[in-house]
Amino acid sequence: MPPLPRNDPRQYDDLAGEWWRPGGGFEILHWLARSRGALVPPAQRPAAILVDAGCGGGLLAPHVERLGYRHVGVDLRRAGLEQSAARGVTPVTGDVTALPLADGSADVVVAGEILEHVPDLPAAVAELCRVLRPGGLLVLDTVNGTRIGRFLTVTLGERFGVAPVGLHDPELFVDPGELTVECAKHGVKLLVRGLRPSVTGLIRWLFLPTGPGPGPLGRMIPTRSTAVVYQGMGRKQGEMA
Template sequence: MPFRSAAHRAPNDPAQYDDLVAQWWRPRGAFAMLHWLAAARAAVIPPSTGPDAVLVDLGCGAGLLAPHLGGKGYRHIGVDLSQTALAQAVAHGVSPVRADVRFVPLADGCADVVCAGEILEHVRDFAAVVAEACRVLRPDGLLVLDTLADTWLSRMLAVSVAERLPGGPPPGIHDPALFVDRGRLIECCADQGVALTLRGIRPSAVDVARWLAHRTESVRMLPVGTTAVLFQGWGRKERS
């Protein structure tokens, strides 16, 4: 059954994450799909090339990316507004920074990798978040993101359908008006010196069936031929 604890909130109200704070690390909880997406995001991130490599995780939540970075050699810095989520991130080895992702209090060029996972569709000015992500990224550093496309298909599948299904996002967690225009996203990244590659992804139907039958705790995200719903993006910042 979907989670209804935040039904009294307005769509996309950040307070929903405090309402659902106990759900973050439950593999069958309200944020189950965020676990699946964190694994898919980590798969795009290469091992670090030096002992002092830094990964900045924008909108890190409770640090769901952390278990998938083991052995890759990064200092994992998580930026989020939710104090309750950050407290859990710390317990998983994340160095916390409580801040708005539009105004990140980190130095220019400090990060080898910047992740923006499932955050751009929650902000009113995603271009500002992209600018901050690219500002803290060093030349030749890697930007990795995933988000929801601003299309009728995405609004139908990600909200009307997914928010009613087990494993899908909690009802009201998204405001479809904030979904991301892919062309503008590519332009914003290009303006900041990052040539972004996009790839559509979806949960494995076989894995979802196994997950529903309690035969697995994880679901693979698979590539698809369209970016019209859920998609990943990655690209390196040009050298000066």
């Protein structure tokens, strides 16, 4: 069978065993999920909904499970949704550019490491904002389309196992200025900051023997530079009813 093209979502079926494998190929995604979860406040009303767009294997779940939300995970691939459901996420099959959810249904929308996989960025941003209630919070992180972002994520990242081979198409990486403009079109003023992995965690993951440890080997650290990975958050205009 010929190899799948870059950024083909079917690759996640072959990588399904990596979502929760300690020290596995998706290790750094756990660090990013923890960083996203730290930006989500406790629910402010009964039956509040958090939409996890491109939820994958549900890595955000342990970081928001005590905040009082109904955690709804949307993804294209069944293998990831099954793992999300096992961790208390309500699974919904769907595309981030056409979310099967009602307008204004979410108190929080989280889009972690998904926008760099989307061929139609304006459509994806429009959908994330559409399902967000007035006053609701958007939290996201993605990869910048700079030369260094492409080099570290694809060229170097794939060589050293930081990113699975073929999982990214660098042509889809997202400029933060463009993303900020797209969010503003839909009433969300996005504030961005850079992220980088902790050096000790990266060394432990890449070069030291790891066993089934108690948790992630490292963490993401905020930084002023958005040149590689960056995080954004903003609230939709209007007051939450």
